[in-house]
Amino acid sequence: MAAPSLAALRSKIELDLRGRVVSPFNYRDRNIFEIVSTGIPEIDAVVGGLPRGAMTEICGPPCSGRTSFLISALAARTADGEACALVDARDSFDPYLASAAGVALNQLLWVRCQNADQALRATDLLIQGGGFGLVAVDLSDVAPKIVRYVPLNAWFRFRRAVEDTPTILMVAEQEANAKTCASLVLRLNAKPAEWKEAVVKRSSVRDLRDLVKYPFARLLKGFEIGADVVRSRVQCANDLPAADENVVNEIIVNKFDARHTRHRAGVFETVVGAQDPCAPTRQSAKHRA
Amino acid sequence: MAFACIHIPEFMVQSVVRAEPALRGSALVLISGKPPLWSVVAANSAALRAGVQLGMTKAQVTEFCGVKIRPRSEAQEQAAHAALLDVGWSISPRVEDTAVDTIVLDLEGLASLFGADENSARELSQRASRIGLIPHVAVASNIEAAILAARGFAGITIVPAGEEFAPLGELPIRTLLTDVEVLETLERWGVDCLRALAALPVLQLSERLGQEGVRLHELARGARVRSLVLAEASLSFEEEIELEDSVEELEPLSFLLGRLLDQLCARLEARALAVRTIHVRFELEPSFEKDVQALKDESRSKTASKEYVKVLTLPVAMRDSKVLLKLVRLSLQANPPKSPIQKIRMAADTAALRVAQSGLFVPRGPDPEKLELTIARLAKLVGESNVGVAELLDTHRAENFRMARWAGGTNFPSTKVTRKRRKEAVSSVEKPQKARQVASGFRMIRPAIAANVEVNEERPVRVSFGGMQGEVVAASGPWRSSGEWWQEDGWDQDEWDLAIDFALPGGLQEKNASWWPQYGVCRIYYDVPRRSWFVRGFYD
Numbered sequence: 025m026a027a028p029s030l031a032a033l034r035s036k037i038e039l040d041l042r043g044r045v046v047s048p049f050n051y052r053d054r055n056i057f058e059i060v061s062t063g064i065p066e067i068d069a070v071v072g073g074l075p076r077g078a079m080t081e082i083c084g085p086p087c088s089g090r091t092s093f094l095i096s097a098l099a100a101r102t103a104d105g106e107a108c109a110l111v112d113a114r115d116s117f118d119p120y121l122a123s124a125a126g127v128a129l130n131q132l133l134w135v136r137c138q139n140a141d142q143a144l145r146a147t148d149l150l151i152q153g154g155g156f157g158l159v160a161v162d163l164s165d166v167a168p169k170i171v172r173y174v175p176l177n178a179w180f181r182f183r184r185a186v187e188d189t190p191t192i193l194m195v196a197e198q199e200a201n202a203k204t205c206a207s208l209v210l211r212l213n214a215k216p217a218e219w220k221e222a223v224v225k226r227s228s229v230r231d232l233r234d235l236v237k238y239p240f241a242r243l244l245k246g247f248e249i250g251a252d253v254v255r256s257r258v259q260c261a262n263d264l265p266a267a268d269e270n271v272v273n274e275i276i277v278n279k280f281d282a283r284h285t286r287h288r289a290g291v292f293e294t295v296v297g298a299q300d301p302c303a304p305t306r307q308s309a310k311h312r313a
Numbered sequence: 314m315a316f317a318c319i320h321i322p323e324f325m326v327q328s329v330v331r332a333e334p335a336l337r338g339s340a341l342v343l344i345s346g347k348p349p350l351w352s353v354v355a356a357n358s359a360a361l362r363a364g365v366q367l368g369m370t371k372a373q374v375t376e377f378c379g380v381k382i383r384p385r386s387e388a389q390e391q392a393a394h395a396a397l398l399d400v401g402w403s404i405s406p407r408v409e410d411t412a413v414d415t416i417v418l419d420l421e422g423l424a425s426l427f428g429a430d431e432n433s434a435r436e437l438s439q440r441a442s443r444i445g446l447i448p449h450v451a452v453a454s455n456i457e458a459a460i461l462a463a464r465g466f467a468g469i470t471i472v473p474a475g476e477e478f479a480p481l482g483e484l485p486i487r488t489l490l491t492d493v494e495v496l497e498t499l500e501r502w503g504v505d506c507l508r509a510l511a512a513l514p515v516l517q518l519s520e521r522l523g524q525e526g527v528r529l530h531e532l533a534r535g536a537r538v539r540s541l542v543l544a545e546a547s548l549s550f551e552e553e554i555e556l557e558d559s560v561e562e563l564e565p566l567s568f569l570l571g572r573l574l575d576q577l578c579a580r581l582e583a584r585a586l587a588v589r590t591i592h593v594r595f596e597l598e599p600s601f602e603k604d605v606q607a608l609k610d611e612s613r614s615k616t617a618s619k620e621y622v623k624v625l626t627l628p629v630a631m632r633d634s635k636v637l638l639k640l641v642r643l644s645l646q647a648n649p650p651k652s653p654i655q656k657i658r659m660a661a662d663t664a665a666l667r668v669a670q671s672g673l674f675v676p677r678g679p680d681p682e683k684l685e686l687t688i689a690r691l692a693k694l695v696g697e698s699n700v701g702v703a704e705l706l707d708t709h710r711a712e713n714f715r716m717a718r719w720a721g722g723t724n725f726p727s728t729k730v731t732r733k734r735r736k737e738a739v740s741s742v743e744k745p746q747k748a749r750q751v752a753s754g755f756r757m758i759r760p761a762i763a764a765n766v767e768v769n770e771e772r773p774v775r776v777s778f779g780g781m782q783g784e785v786v787a788a789s790g791p792w793r794s795s796g797e798w799w800q801e802d803g804w805d806q807d808e809w810d811l812a813i814d815f816a817l818p819g820g821l822q823e824k825n826a827s828w829w830p831q832y833g834v835c836r837i838y839y840d841v842p843r844r845s846w847f848v849r850g851f852y853d
Contacts, residue, residue, distance in 0.1 A: 086833055086851060086853060087832070087833040087834060087851055087852060087853050088853065089754065089853060090754070090853055091754025091755065091756055091853035092752065092753055092754035092853065093754075094754065095752060095754050096752070099752075104676060105675055105676045106676045106678070107678040107679055115699075115757075115759050116756040116757050116758065116759065116850065117703075117757070118755045118756070118757050118850070119703035119705065119714045120705060120713055120714065121752065121753075121754070121755050123703075123705055124752060125752030126752070129702055129703050129704070129705070130702055130720060131702075132702060132703070133688070133700070133701070133702065133719055134700070134701065134702060134703055134716075135691055135695060135699065135700050136695060136699040136700070136716075137695050137699070138695070142694060142695055145694055146691055146694055146695060149687050149690050149691055149694070150687060150691075152687075153679060153683050153684060153686070153687035154679060154680075154683070155677065155678050155679025155680055155683070155684065156678075156679060157676060164756065164853065165756065190677070216812065216832060217787065217812050217834045217852070219787055219789065219812075242787075242789045243789055244789050244810045244834065244852070246753060247753065247834075247852070
């Protein structure tokens with residue numbers, strides 16, 4: 025019996041694998057991703073952005089800016105007209121603030137979980153369902169020792185599920201746990217908050233008296249956040265310089281402006297200045313300030 | 314001009330078989346009446362061949378081996394009739410509801426769609442088979458000839474125009490729809506087929522049978538012409554199934570629900586419609602419950618039959634019976650009926666079918682059917698109220714949102730600046746522009762946790778909560794907010810933004826050391842009505 029030619033053998037293998045493997049003999053570089061903006065230009069300039077079809081981990085201690093990063097990414101994706109999903113492991117998402125930051129809430133499917141187990145199951149369902157531009161998993165408030173016990177095959181499963189899809193899987197947590205399953209790992213850290221002192225524009229005796237009486241007449245101005253690239257296997261298709269692995273890049277994100285959070289109360293006319301706690305309370309207006 | 318008639322032979326039996334397809338091919342009789350006096354009201358040809366006769370009692374029928382007995386169901390007959398009309402309207406807008414088992418369609422102008430009349434008849438037959446009915450279809454140039462041919466001949470019959478008499482003449486006299494007395498009279502005269510009736514002189518027939526005789530004579534000759542009485546299209550889609558034995562478990566119930574959904578979807582497909590809302594009404598088995606009064610009397614009271622209603626509103630209209638079944642199943646798994654089910658009635662509110670094509674430059678969103686299924690599964694996992702989109706409320710309350718269902722849209726226009734606006738922005742680049750600022754994140758703690766706050770000179774200086782304590786290094790406040798005092802859940806709070814240093818000696822407990830920050834900015838508030846401090850969340 026004559027040995028089959030190489031071409032015949034190849035076509036037979038391709039025929040047998042048809043429907044399961046697209047092109048078995050073509051090398052596919054798994055590190056080339058379509059990159060989209062994180063919504064923070066300083067980070068985009070270094071890492072290119074968030075890779076589609078891959079997992080990105082955003083880690084850092086509490087109050088390090090993970091939520092700000094997450095909201096920026098959600099705002100950028102929803103502004104592009106994409107449907108996004110947020111798996112909130114400890115039900116800590118603030119929709120009002122997200123809306124103020126530009127997140128289109130009608131495009132954001134919010135899954136309010138009570139624990140990490142529910143969050144992981146919900147993530148699995150969302151990824152398998154497909155079609156979302158960004159699936160953000162917020163494990164920030166889950167204790168690291170619990171997330172550490174998530175088996176590695178769960179992360180592999182997530183990575184495999186988003187592969188070859190336009191979905192960005194972004195996990196916010198305190199420590200990076202997905203190991204090699206994550207194509208991009210960023211560690212965030214924040215500097216102490218900055219405060220804006222009260223400025224009395226029209227100096228009057230009464231204002232000055234109030235200022236002396238209430239030395240805390242100040243406003244939370246913002247934070248300065250730094251981001252370290254812990255791991256990046258992303259080769260940018262759009263010729264952006266890829267961040268080298270293990271090279272730490274310091275990124276200074278613009279200072280946050282927290283004034284709008286004060287506006288939420290909607291009670292005060294001015295953003296600077298404190299009220300007399302003993303003064304009669306004003307009823308909130310019907311319209312938002 | 315051509316008319317098509319669809320006739321369903323053994324309609325009562327077929328309507329039952331449609332709801333229970335496993336009975337197809339077996340000898341089946343339908344019984345009706347009050348329980349001790351059941352009698353046979355309909356039987357299929359297999360049962361009749363076995364020797365069953367109409368009017369037999371149930372006890373007599375049970376003597377026949379292999380004959381299955383089912384109660385007659387008027388609801389299933391109505392559903393089958395509605396489905397038959399749907400088939401008619403799927404082909405032609407001009408449909409006559411002639412009888413419960415017969416409809417007539419006007420085929421005028423359908424040649425461009427289906428070609429010859431034979432193709433139209435074949436299409437009608439196929440569509441009727443799709444909804445579970447085996448029809449007789451006949452096409453003729455006048456309505457009555459089409460009806461007679463459909464009632465008399467099995468399969469598809471094409472009666473050529475002007476030659477109606479030849480094929481109709483072979484039909485038995487019982488094919489005519491008239492009084493039984495008239496038919497018996499004709500049979501006494503020896504008239505057994507339409508040809509014989511047509512051969513009778515019409516004048517003498519009129520003298521003996523009156524105008525009815527003349528009408529029957531015209532029918533027998535295939536010469537009677539009348540206009541179509543159009544039926545009004547209805548958008549009521551209901552299917553019902555009554556069970557002999559009550560169903561308790563979800564698995565067997567799924568088969569029944571799947572069958573009903575298949576029937577509904579087939580009808581909707583015939584009308585090019587889709588489901589927007591499904592109403593499933595379960596009639597539950599009456600349960601015996603111990604009443605307090607009954608206990609005193611040492612007897613049990615039988616409660617009335619209960620109903621359990623499940624309404625499933627879909628964000629997008631869909632017609633895939635498998636997806637719908639999964640959604641109904643998930644909904645029932647979350648809230649199952651409390652008693653065994655005796656009867657299922659399913660109705661559908663309809664909507665126009667979703668347009669699949671979206672904008673070419675709009676990002677592709679999740680498939681609506683798949684997404685609805687995913688949301689249903691998520692609702693089962695985390696609770697229905699914990700999945701959806703947040704809708705902001707017009708209030709200054711801290712929790713100023715409510716959860717709403719996903720609206721169903723998956724393709725959203727981009728809100729990015731257009732190229733023209735971008736050019737304008739570039740042209741005005743010389744103007745000093747304010748740098749884009751990233752919004753600060755805030756993590757809510759739900760529900761807010763109680764805190765112990767040490768206040769010095771009207772300001773917090775030390776805070777402890779959740780096993781943590783720290784010293785306040787910077788503070789902003791108090792920011793007072795109150796509202797809705799006229800309601801029970803009004804609020805009156807003094808908020809503070811605090812920068813807390815948790816790293817002070819003794820401030821950080823060992824068990825929390827790994828995941829609490831050494832420094833953090835949180836928002837706390839003093840709840841005036843409760844006279845307590847609470848932590849609302851952290852800036853992150």
